[in-house]
Amino acid sequence: MNKLDKIKELKKSHPTLNKGVNDEVVKLDADEYAETIARWADAELAQEAEIAKAEADASAKSALLDKLGITADEAKLLLA
Numbered sequence: 001m002n003k004l005d006k007i008k009e010l011k012k013s014h015p016t017l018n019k020g021v022n023d024e025v026v027k028l029d030a031d032e033y034a035e036t037i038a039r040w041a042d043a044e045l046a047q048e049a050e051i052a053k054a055e056a057d058a059s060a061k062s063a064l065l066d067k068l069g070i071t072a073d074e075a076k077l078l079l080a
Helices: 003-013 030-068 072-079
Strands: 018-021 024-027
Touching: 003 030, 030 072
Parallel strands: none
Antiparallel strands: 018 024
């Protein structure tokens, strides 16, 4: 999913946003709303990329261990 798609998804699930100012709830204006949604999109995309990288690394590690014919515990012993 790209940033524009993520922004559309967030806008759909959060059509308005509020903030607290001096114990008063105020609706965000259009600029603040757009900036907040963009920051949320960036954060969610970064988190998704981090998860995807971790999954890819784990898969590559598993494939390498299979190729070498050893278990993860045996690999740890080799590296200790």
